[in-house]
Amino acid sequence: MPHKILVVDDSPTERFFLADLLAKRGYTVITAENGEEAYAKTKAERPNLVIMDVVMPGQSGYQVTRALARDPDTQAIPVVICTSKGTETDRIWGLRQGARDYLIKPIRPDELLTRIADLVA
Numbered sequence: 722m723p724h725k726i727l728v729v730d731d732s733p734t735e736r737f738f739l740a741d742l743l744a745k746r747g748y749t750v751i752t753a754e755n756g757e758e759a760y761a762k763t764k765a766e767r768p769n770l771v772i773m774d775v776v777m778p779g780q781s782g783y784q785v786t787r788a789l790a791r792d793p794d795t796q797a798i799p800v801v802i803c804t805s806k807g808t809e810t811d812r813i814w815g816l817r818q819g820a821r822d823y824l825i826k827p828i829r830p831d832e833l834l835t836r837i838a839d840l841v842a
Contacts, residue, residue, distance in 0.1 A: 724841045725749040725766065729759040729782065730774040730803075735826075739772060739803075742830050743837075756780030760788055763795050769841045772833075775804035775815070783818045790819025799840045803828055 726748045728739045733754075740750040751766055753759040755777050763771055771789065775782035782802055789795040799821040804811070807825040815823045822836050 723747050723749045724769040725751065726837070726841075727751050727753060727759065727762055727766065727768040727771045729753045729756070729771060729777075729785070731755060731777040732774070735774070739828070739833075742833070746834060748837075756782065756785040759785050763789055763798060764792075768798060770837060771798060771800045772837075773800050773802050773820070775802060775806050775811075783815060786815065786820050787818040801833075801836060801840070803833070 726743050728736055728750060730736045731754050736752050740752055743750045751762060751768060753762050756779050773782040773786055786800045786802065789798065789800060800819060801822040801824060802815040802820045803824045803826060805826045812823045821840055824833060
């Protein structure tokens with residue numbers, strides 16, 4: 722059974738890029754365009770991994786990551802933050818919210834696929 726990955730990004734271009742990349746590698750992909758939708762879909766769909774943008778309308782990716790990490794139903798689902806916020810402080814903050822990994826945009830496809838494979842193996 723293929724692994725299911727939730728891609729969360731408010732940019733349709735970024736969502737399409739990531740969903741297309743992952744689908745071509747055999748992953749089942751679901752998408753969300755904001756934090757509230759991401760939280761609801763994670764609870765309902767139980768993906769094997771969440772790829773989370775940070776800067777979105779409504780809840781930020783940091784807030785949603787923290788909520789997922791604190792929820793007993795979703796805390797075992799790894800979150801990989803993919804964002805343009807590239808300072809070391811941003812990275813440390815994202816990991817403190819419960820993210821398992823932190824990648825800076827523009828995403829290098831090979832790096833993303835390697836990180837995903839390590840987390841859903």
